[in-house]
Amino acid sequence: MNLSQHSKGRPYAKFASSCFAVLCGFCTVLSVSVLVLLLWNVCSYGWSSLSWDFLTSWPSRFADKSGIWSALIGSLYLIGVTAAVSVPIGVGAAIYLEEYAPPSRWRTLVQINIANLAGVPSIVYGILGLGLFVRMMQLNRSVIAGGLTLTLVVLPIVILSAQESLRAVPSTIRQASYALGATRWQTIWHQLLPVALPGIMTGVILSLSRALGEAAPLVAIGAATYVRFTPSNLFTDEFSALPIQIFNWTDQPQKGFHEVAAAGIIVLLIVLISMNALAVILRQRFSKKIRW
Amino acid sequence: MPSLSATETLIASSGRRSFRAVFEIILHSVLLLCAVVSIITTVGIVLVLLIESLQFFRDVSVWEFLTGTKWSPLLKPQHFGILPLFCGTFLVAAGSAVVAIPIGLGTAVFLSEYASPLIRDIVKPLLEVLAGIPSVVYGYLAVVFVSPIIKSLFASAELFNAANACIVVGFMILPTIISLSEDVLRSVPRSLREAAYALGATKLDVTVGVVVPAAMSGIMASFLLAIARAVGETMAVTLAAGATPKLTLNPLESIQTMTAYIVQVSQGDTPAGTLEYRTIFAVGLTLFIFTLLLNVIAQWILSRVREKYE
Numbered sequence: 001m002n003l004s005q006h007s008k009g010r011p012y013a014k015f016a017s018s019c020f021a022v023l024c025g026f027c028t029v030l031s032v033s034v035l036v037l038l039l040w041n042v043c044s045y046g047w048s049s050l051s052w053d054f055l056t057s058w059p060s061r062f063a064d065k066s067g068i069w070s071a072l073i074g075s076l077y078l079i080g081v082t083a084a085v086s087v088p089i090g091v092g093a094a095i096y097l098e099e100y101a102p103p104s105r106w107r108t109l110v111q112i113n114i115a116n117l118a119g120v121p122s123i124v125y126g127i128l129g130l131g132l133f134v135r136m137m138q139l140n141r142s143v144i145a146g147g148l149t150l151t152l153v154v155l156p157i158v159i160l161s162a163q164e165s166l167r168a169v170p171s172t173i174r175q176a177s178y179a180l181g182a183t184r185w186q187t188i189w190h191q192l193l194p195v196a197l198p199g200i201m202t203g204v205i206l207s208l209s210r211a212l213g214e215a216a217p218l219v220a221i222g223a224a225t226y227v228r229f230t231p232s233n234l235f236t237d238e239f240s241a242l243p244i245q246i247f248n249w250t251d252q253p254q255k256g257f258h259e260v261a262a263a264g265i266i267v268l269l270i271v272l273i274s275m276n277a278l279a280v281i282l283r284q285r286f287s288k289k290i291r292w
Numbered sequence: 293m294p295s296l297s298a299t300e301t302l303i304a305s306s307g308r309r310s311f312r313a314v315f316e317i318i319l320h321s322v323l324l325l326c327a328v329v330s331i332i333t334t335v336g337i338v339l340v341l342l343i344e345s346l347q348f349f350r351d352v353s354v355w356e357f358l359t360g361t362k363w364s365p366l367l368k369p370q371h372f373g374i375l376p377l378f379c380g381t382f383l384v385a386a387g388s389a390v391v392a393i394p395i396g397l398g399t400a401v402f403l404s405e406y407a408s409p410l411i412r413d414i415v416k417p418l419l420e421v422l423a424g425i426p427s428v429v430y431g432y433l434a435v436v437f438v439s440p441i442i443k444s445l446f447a448s449a450e451l452f453n454a455a456n457a458c459i460v461v462g463f464m465i466l467p468t469i470i471s472l473s474e475d476v477l478r479s480v481p482r483s484l485r486e487a488a489y490a491l492g493a494t495k496l497d498v499t500v501g502v503v504v505p506a507a508m509s510g511i512m513a514s515f516l517l518a519i520a521r522a523v524g525e526t527m528a529v530t531l532a533a534g535a536t537p538k539l540t541l542n543p544l545e546s547i548q549t550m551t552a553y554i555v556q557v558s559q560g561d562t563p564a565g566t567l568e569y570r571t572i573f574a575v576g577l578t579l580f581i582f583t584l585l586l587n588v589i590a591q592w593i594l595s596r597v598r599e600k601y602e
Contacts, residue, residue: 013494013496013497014494016494016496017494017495017496017497020495020496020499020500021402021406021495021496023398024398024399024401024402024405024406025402025406026398027394027395027396027397027398027399027401027402028398028399028402028403028407028415030395030399031395031396031399031415031419031422031466031470032415032418032419032422034422034463034466035418035419035421035422035425037433037437038425038429038430038433041433041436041437042429042432042433045436088326089326089329090326091326092322092323092325092326092327093323093326093327093329093330095323095326096320096323096324096326096327097327100320100323100324101327109331110327110330110331112591113330113331113334114330115587115591116334116584116587116588116591117330117333117334119517119520119583119584119586119587119591120337120524120580120583120584120587121521121523121524121525121526121551121579121580121583122524122526123524123526123551123554123555123576123579124337124341124524124576124579124580124583125337126554126558127340127341127554127572127573127576128333128336128337128340128341130558131340131341131343131344131573132336132340135564152333155329155330155333156330159330183312183316184316185315185316185319206424209424210424212426213424213425213426213427213428213429214426215426215427215428215526215527216427216526216527216551216555219526219527219555219558219559220554220555220558220572221558222558243426243428243527246428246429246432247428247431247527247530247531250428250431250432250435250436250531251531258432258435258436261432262432262436265429265432268426268429269425269429272424272425272426273421276420276421276424280417
């Protein structure tokens with residue numbers, strides 16, 4: 001009796017509730033369809049331009065003769081430099097913060113600082129790179145200057161993800177190791193790192209895939225958009241990179257260049273998605289293996 | 293058992309203990325140095341931006357910079373009022389928030405309150421992929437896909453306009469809003485929901501009346517973080533919004549944001565040391581302060597949310 005009166009007072013309550021559910025579901029479909037739309041658009045525009053010649057040609061003033069060889073190699077070098085610098089420093093900082101630094105004001109300061117660095121727009125890192133590496137250190141617009149700038153962009157993400165993986169190792173493992181007389185570094189090297197490594201690797205791969213797609217910091221340090229050679233000296237030679245090349249082509253008014261840009265995006269996305277897939281596989285394989 | 297053998301060697305070679313102690317100290321300092329790099333980065337950003345900006349403010353007064361309504365450092369007569377760039381940035385940030393907040397919040401509510409585990413397992417990786425797509429790709433989408441649509445809907449629209457940028461930047465910040473909001477929605481205790489159901493509330497009542505208000509501060513933080521991203525967003529905005537610094541709130545006009553201006557100068561051959569060159573540091577400093585503020589507020593809210601439910 002009471003219940004029926006209640007529903008009489010709000011005759012549309014159930015209907016409204018269902019409508020809301022449908023509305024929220026619609027939002028979800030919309031969010032996912034952005035991805036579908038993007039992939040479909042890029043593929044339908046760029047598929048015809050994609051060929052072996054496209055991969056191995058230099059960029060050109062003519063859209064149909066343009067290729068991405070120099071950008072592809074440039075990106076490869078950049079990621080190499082970024083990985084070589086950001087992984088040791090990032091993992092080292094994470095180990096310091098998780099295993100060495102006692103909870104103190106100093107640690108809190110570093111931690112807050114890293115969280116804020118993660119939110120700094122990448123173009124600001126580009127300006128820092130311009131002032132610090134290109135001008136002050138006289139590295140000019142070289143691969144090293146670009147790689148170091150990208151290192152600064154991804155370093156906070158590498159540190160944060162590595163910290164998370166280290167934190168996920170149960171503290172009983174540490175205590176057992178210390179109880180057996182192991183030193184701090186022995187505990188880290190023999191116990192923590194082997195267990196945390198898959199997680200750290202996942203974070204590193206995701207950070208590097210972010211670096212691979214960054215164009216803004218490279219544009220800010222003055223990376224060239226039209227390069228018809230591959231860098232032979234990392235410290236002096238100019239370079240191009242995939243996202244810069246795509247930016248440049250998209251910026252052209254001619255339709256032909258948009259098609260080439262789409263083909264470039266397909267190449268970039270294939271690389272990025274395979275890196276992501278690798279990260280997912282790593283995460284799943286190793287999370288199953290280890291049981292406490 | 294590596295730790296056992298390590299201990300054994302330690303005991304066996306107690307004469308090498310001092311060597312180990314030294315080794316530990318060296319390692320400690322090397323790792324400390326790694327952590328200090330992050331501090332140096334911050335100091336570096338502040339110093340580089342400040343030094344060049346101070347030089348800039350010798351020639352242009354801070355007052356003129358902050359209140360001038362005309363921005364044309366690359367053309368004669370030069371004007372150095374940042375308000376048009378600020379206005380462009382604001383327009384893009386606000387517009388992308390209007391696009392992303394309703395869709396993002398709806399998706400977050402759906403994933404946390406309605407979706408079955410299977411649907412969540414399908415949708416969440418897709419959104420992760422979306423989050424990993426570089427901004428230059430969104431710029432491409434704006435030029436090739438969004439711009440023609442807007443042009444056909446509004447005849448008065450310029451080819452590159454703020455609305456283009458708002459839409460694609462809105463897409464870009466969607467994953468940020470969804471994943472953070474979903475996290476806080478899910479962390480709302482089950483007991484709150486069950487109490488509301490026990491009082492005869494419908495699912496709508498529970499979601500809108502109980503769960504969302506309980507998670508409100510966290511949701512706000514996700515909005516702020518997303519807006520901070522929109523403010524700092526560069527390549528998509530450069531490609532989509534044009535390059536006309538203008539004091540307007542009409543989304544159909546061509547505008548320029550702070551980030552796009554930095555790109556414009558970087559692409560030209562402005563020689564180092566000139567006033568024009570220094571403008572990018574002054575604009576960069578403004579951008580840095582602005583995004584830092586948004587981030588600090590968002591982090592502060594999030595840390596309070598964590599205390600609340602943990």
